[in-house]
Amino acid sequence: MRCLPTDRPLEPGPAASTPGFLDIQRVDKVYASGRGSLQALEDINLSIAEGEFISIVGPSGCGKSTLLKCIAGLEPISAGRLTLDGQVIDAPPRNMGVVFQRDLLLEWRNILDNVLVAAEFHDLRKRDFEARARELLALFGLGDFLDRYPRELSGGMRQRVSICRALLLDPQLLLMDEPFGALDPFTRDELNAELQRTWLATGKTVVFITHSIPEAVYLGSRVVIMARGPGRIDQAVPVDIDRPRGLDLRETPAFVAYVKHIRNRFRQLGIYKD
Amino acid sequence: MKYVWSNLTQRWEMLLTTAVLLVIWEICVHALGIRGFLLPAPSTIVAHFLASPAYLLRQSLDTLVTTAMGFGLAVLLGIGAAVGIVYSRFLDRTLYSLLVALNAVPKVALAPLFVIWLGTEAAPKVAIAMLIAIFPILIDTVLGLKSVDPDMLAMARVNQASKAKVLWKIRFPSALPSIFAGMKVGISFALVGTIVGEFVAGGSGLGHVILVAQGSFDTPTVFVALALLCVLGVVSFKLIEIIERRLLTWHASQMGLH
Numbered sequence: 001m002r003c004l005p006t007d008r009p010l011e012p013g014p015a016a017s018t019p020g021f022l023d024i025q026r027v028d029k030v031y032a033s034g035r036g037s038l039q040a041l042e043d044i045n046l047s048i049a050e051g052e053f054i055s056i057v058g059p060s061g062c063g064k065s066t067l068l069k070c071i072a073g074l075e076p077i078s079a080g081r082l083t084l085d086g087q088v089i090d091a092p093p094r095n096m097g098v099v100f101q102r103d104l105l106l107e108w109r110n111i112l113d114n115v116l117v118a119a120e121f122h123d124l125r126k127r128d129f130e131a132r133a134r135e136l137l138a139l140f141g142l143g144d145f146l147d148r149y150p151r152e153l154s155g156g157m158r159q160r161v162s163i164c165r166a167l168l169l170d171p172q173l174l175l176m177d178e179p180f181g182a183l184d185p186f187t188r189d190e191l192n193a194e195l196q197r198t199w200l201a202t203g204k205t206v207v208f209i210t211h212s213i214p215e216a217v218y219l220g221s222r223v224v225i226m227a228r229g230p231g232r233i234d235q236a237v238p239v240d241i242d243r244p245r246g247l248d249l250r251e252t253p254a255f256v257a258y259v260k261h262i263r264n265r266f267r268q269l270g271i272y273k274d
Numbered sequence: 275m276k277y278v279w280s281n282l283t284q285r286w287e288m289l290l291t292t293a294v295l296l297v298i299w300e301i302c303v304h305a306l307g308i309r310g311f312l313l314p315a316p317s318t319i320v321a322h323f324l325a326s327p328a329y330l331l332r333q334s335l336d337t338l339v340t341t342a343m344g345f346g347l348a349v350l351l352g353i354g355a356a357v358g359i360v361y362s363r364f365l366d367r368t369l370y371s372l373l374v375a376l377n378a379v380p381k382v383a384l385a386p387l388f389v390i391w392l393g394t395e396a397a398p399k400v401a402i403a404m405l406i407a408i409f410p411i412l413i414d415t416v417l418g419l420k421s422v423d424p425d426m427l428a429m430a431r432v433n434q435a436s437k438a439k440v441l442w443k444i445r446f447p448s449a450l451p452s453i454f455a456g457m458k459v460g461i462s463f464a465l466v467g468t469i470v471g472e473f474v475a476g477g478s479g480l481g482h483v484i485l486v487a488q489g490s491f492d493t494p495t496v497f498v499a500l501a502l503l504c505v506l507g508v509v510s511f512k513l514i515e516i517i518e519r520r521l522l523t524w525h526a527s528q529m530g531l532h
Contacts, residue, residue, distance in 0.1 A: 074428055092432040104429045107524040108447045120443065121433035149524055 019083065020047035021205055022071065022173060027080035029066055029231075039230035040066045044080070046224065046233060050172070053199055053206045055220030057213055057262065059271050063231020064209045068177050071207060072098055084173060094122075097166030099176040103158040105150040111137065111161050112146040118168040129168055136164040140194060156187035160194075167198070176208045180215070189247055192218055200243060213266075214250055217241075217258045225262060227269045234269060237262060314494040319501065322494040330483070334502045337468055337479040340396060341510065344403025345464035349457060351404070352411035357441065359412075360419040370416065377409045381467075385474040399471030399479070406467035410459035418452025419445050451525050454518040461510050469503070480506075 029041035040063045048054055056064045069075040070082060073092035082089045084096070097118075105114050115133040116126050137143055140160040150158055159179055166174060180188045196219060199206055210216050216223045217239055225234040239258060241249065249255050266272055296316045302308070303315040310318060323330060359370045384405065388398035422445050430440045472481025480499045487495035 069428075072428075072432055074431060092434065094434060096432065098429070098432045100425055100429060102425060104423070104426055106444070106447070108522075117443065118433050121430055121435035121439055123434070123436070151524060 019086070021050035021052075021085055022046075022048040022207070023081070023083045024048075024067075024071070025081040027067075027070065027082055028078045029063070029070060029075065030078040041070070041077075042230040042232045044231075044233055046236070048205060048207070050205055051203045053219055053221045054208065054224060055216035055222070056207065056209045056224045056226060057211070057216040058226030058231075059228060059266070060211075061231075062226040062228035064226050065177055066231065067226075068175055068207065068209055072096065072175055093173070095171050096173045096175060097169065097171035099159075099163050099166045099174070099179045101178045101181060103150075103155075103162040105158055105161055107150050110147045110149055111142060111153070114150065114161055115164045115168055118165050122169060124169075132170075133164065133168055136167055137161070139198070140164055154187075156183050156191060159183065159191065163195070163198075167202075170202075172205060174204050174206045176206065178209050178211060181211060188215070193247060195219065196244060213259050213262050214255075217255060217262070218245060218247075218250060223258070223262060225265055227271070234265065311491045311493045314497055318494050319497045323498045323501075330498060330502060333478060333480050333483050333499075334506060337465075337472065337481065337503070338506055338510075340399045340471070340479060341403055341461075341464045341468045341506070343396075343400045344467055345407050345457075345461055345510075347400065347404040348407035348411055348460055348464060352408045352456070352460070353415050353453065356412050356415035356419060359416050360445070361437070361441075373409070373412065377413075381406050382470050385470050388471070389475050394475045394477055398475045399468055402471040402474075403464040403467035406470075407460040407464035410463060411453070411456040414452045414456025414459075415449060418449030418456075421452075422448050450522055454514065454522065457514050458511060458518075461514050462507060465503070465507055465510065 024044050024046040027041060027044040028039070031038045031040055044067060046054075056067070058064050066075065070077050071084075071089065073089045073096075076090070084093050087093065106117060109117065112130070112133055115137060116129055119126055119129040134143070134146065137146060140163065142157060142160055142164070145153065145157065150161070153161070159182075163179070180191050183191065192215060198204075199219075206219075208216075208219055213223075220239050223237045223239055225237065226232065227234045237258065241254060241258075263272065300315050300317060303313060314322075355365075355369065355373075358365045360366070381402070385398070385402050388401050392398040392401060426444055426448070427440065430444055435443070468479065469481040469484075472479035473485055476482050476485065480503055483499045484496050487493070487499065
């Protein structure tokens with residue numbers, strides 16, 4: 001825990017000149033419709049190094065989910081350049097896992113088969129991944145629920161299964177779109193801690209979208225602040241707090257200072273009117 | 275256990291109500307002196323059945339087989355066409371619109387045509403049963419396949435799923451509740467189609483029995499055939515329901531029952 005972001009000028013991302021592992025350069029996204037067009041993203045620049053945990057925080061309608069969809073190759077970009085490990089993203093990349101807002105489990109499959117569906121979809125042999133699926137589920141505390149069906153599980157357990165599904169093929173990049181938004185605060189805390197543990201153990205590159213400033217600071221090595229109208233990146237705040245971060249850390253002055261700084265920035269952007 | 279018990283009670287109540295209604299019917303027929311060719315008493319109907327059970331059951335079986343064949347074809351063709359319509363914009367615009375228009379035609383009116391085309395054996399009857407049953411199955415399957423959660427499709431896409439995998443592992447299972455809804459309507463329609471076919475093509479089946487009995491004012495036999503049709507209708511519907519319940523234990527509309 002070193003100095004606070006407020007008493008020094010904010011640096012741009014670490015590798016602004018050299019291309020990052022995930023590189024977003026001057027990206028625009030325009031939705032064209034019959035009655036004109038809507039600019040969802042404007043001039044997005046972000047260079048993400050391998051192994052970074054990037055939190056993207058912003059109000060509804062700031063285009064953060066759109067940005068994630070573009071990175072996932074689900075939406076084509078209108079202008080700019082988007083590369084993952086040097087490869088232009090024009091379709092969903094292979095070495096990527098995605099956790100969505102909703103768990104999107106297949107109700108007719110048990111938990112183990114819900115995780116293994118990632119291998120099946122990739123045309124890989126299911127049984128080659130069964131051991132890994134069991135291991136992952138055990139890691140997330142679901143070892144005793146392998147043959148249960150999604151309807152028998154709580155919301156937190158279901159979202160854990162969907163995280164295991166995204167991790168099954170050991171992707172280099174993990175995209176998470178407000179994965180804990182629908183969970184109660186206790187479960188959310190638990191999953192935040194579990195996610196941090198997983199990230200520390202595997203060193204994956206994570207792009208994590210959230211509405212919650214404390215969650216963004218707790219998890220992120222950098223917090224990207226997005227503003228709306230049109231959606232753009234306001235600034236990226238490096239979070240200089242040692243890991244592993246305990247849940248109690250969120251009440252420490254250093255942590256609170258980060259949260260305050262980000263909230264103030266949103267206030268200046270006119271998001272808060274208090 | 276509680277469910278089984280309440281189910282038994284319900285069944286009991288239904289049987290009792292039916293029995294009471296039959297008794298009232300029986301008493302009315304005797305007390306009011308209604309003649310047998312207008313409205314036979316239940317006891318007369320049963321007596322008529324018992325007079326030639328083998329013949330009547332054979333005709334029932336005939337109707338059942340025709341219905342099953344027509345329904346089976348309707349399921350195969352209906353689901354097949356639905357998949358084509360969902361995956362091909364061309365078929366969606368042409369075949370689907372055409373079929374919806376065709377659905378507005380009272381298909382019973384087409385029955386004589388089928389006799390001209392296919393003769394008077396089983397073929398025209400199966401064809402009519404199929405034609406009537408296919409619409410609810412096809413329309414509900416298209417609806418089910420189309421109304422898949424778009425996020426679910428995004429999840430499949432980021433996992434590199436092929437079109438065929440999306441169909442078999444996501445679209446089809448999530449459309450099953452809707453497909454079964456169509457099949458439950460379809461099985462009743464298939465029975466209607468079979469009877470119409472038997473009316474028009476003749477030869478065999480309960481529809482034929484009704485037609486022949488009507489010709490000789492043998493009203494009790496008409497009622498026997500109606501009772502047997504009722505049994506066929508209920509049994510075939512229940513059969514679909516049982517399969518549905520076994521296959522769709524995961525589905526929300528079934529959850530109250532498990």
